[in-house]
Amino acid sequence: MLNFDEARYVGIQSGAVGLAASIRAALQKELDNGAENIFFAGAGGVNFLTQPAARILQTKSTFPTFVDMAAELVNAGNANLGPTSIVVFPSVSGTTKEAIAALEFVRSKGARVLTLTAKADTPLAELADINFTNFCADDTSSENFYLQTLLIALAIMDLRGEYDGYDEVVTELQRLPELLVEVKREFEPRAAAFAQEIKDEQNHILTGAGGSWYEAWYYGMCILEEMQWIWTRPVHASDFFHGTLELLEEDTSVILVKGEDEQRPLAERVERFAPTVTRKLRVFDTKDFALPGISDRVRALISPIVLAAIFERLSAHLEVVRDHPLTTRRYYKKGDF
Numbered sequence: 001m002l003n004f005d006e007a008r009y010v011g012i013q014s015g016a017v018g019l020a021a022s023i024r025a026a027l028q029k030e031l032d033n034g035a036e037n038i039f040f041a042g043a044g045g046v047n048f049l050t051q052p053a054a055r056i057l058q059t060k061s062t063f064p065t066f067v068d069m070a071a072e073l074v075n076a077g078n079a080n081l082g083p084t085s086i087v088v089f090p091s092v093s094g095t096t097k098e099a100i101a102a103l104e105f106v107r108s109k110g111a112r113v114l115t116l117t118a119k120a121d122t123p124l125a126e127l128a129d130i131n132f133t134n135f136c137a138d139d140t141s142s143e144n145f146y147l148q149t150l151l152i153a154l155a156i157m158d159l160r161g162e163y164d165g166y167d168e169v170v171t172e173l174q175r176l177p178e179l180l181v182e183v184k185r186e187f188e189p190r191a192a193a194f195a196q197e198i199k200d201e202q203n204h205i206l207t208g209a210g211g212s213w214y215e216a217w218y219y220g221m222c223i224l225e226e227m228q229w230i231w232t233r234p235v236h237a238s239d240f241f242h243g244t245l246e247l248l249e250e251d252t253s254v255i256l257v258k259g260e261d262e263q264r265p266l267a268e269r270v271e272r273f274a275p276t277v278t279r280k281l282r283v284f285d286t287k288d289f290a291l292p293g294i295s296d297r298v299r300a301l302i303s304p305i306v307l308a309a310i311f312e313r314l315s316a317h318l319e320v321v322r323d324h325p326l327t328t329r330r331y332y333k334k335g336d337f
Helices: 006-017 020-032 044-060 070-076 097-108 141-159 166-198 211-225 264-276 296-321
Strands: 037-040 065-067 085-091 112-117 130-133 203-208 231-236 253-258 280-285
Touching: 006 141, 006 166, 020 130, 020 141, 037 044, 037 141, 044 065, 044 085, 044 141, 044 211, 070 097, 085 097, 085 141, 097 112, 112 141, 141 166, 141 296, 166 296, 203 211, 203 264, 211 231, 211 253, 211 296, 253 264, 264 280, 280 296
Parallel strands: 037 065, 037 085, 085 112, 112 130, 203 231, 203 253, 253 280
Antiparallel strands: none
16 A cells, blocks of 8 residues: 555554553543533644544433534633533644643633643643543544544443443454554555546535544545645535535535444435536445444444545545645644744
């Protein structure tokens, strides 16, 4: 596979899954000490990677769960934030200024801080009450943070008696790093062909629903826009029919992601309509990948992880065929703004 280190990838994602027992133990202590709600409050695109887990808690648990942008949390506060709150901050660099400011703000309100970082010797790791460090970088961070926050959600529900079969699910997740390598290997030819197909296209609509929607949103903003300077229009599959459909013409690119949770029918609605107008509907469906040993229940949980794994392969090919390294930026981290 192009520019891919299999051992490195498996090691990083195995490290994420390997935190399951430690995450559960830490959350057991927080709940025993009176934690009454949880916030996911990362800065920038990394906060998208927490939202499938947050949505699981919001829909499957009665444990109050909130999602806030770090900068908005500092400016507006939140009436639910206080000494009985757990606030989760993920960060690859561990130095994001908006996240550090938000961390200091929530601590001033008495909240407990849990950070997920790639390095231990960074402000977000050192200032936290609880830190889990698992090395990752841009090309591996999506799966890493999706997995860790999923483990947070599952642990909370298990500890509250709201989830059956926690141990079995974690056992299945332990198989996932190796399986994701096979997913990438299977997708590699399509990634190469699709990168070549769209290398000169400058505008795309990205859409999806359920947990997969957050990967569409993340990939559009943080990869295609930030790392390739390609204009995108991420829109939820439900909202697609409340405005965005009017943009469709026969050559409009629509990239649709389909996961396997209960929101799949919303994506299928777009899949039925879009080809009646555009000849450029591109569908990426997690059901296309076998994932032996993974139950339907777990497949529904990991759809955004599978999509992140295949889109990394697309990114690797895009930077080559477009002669645009993923690390090239005009402005990001190049000035104080």
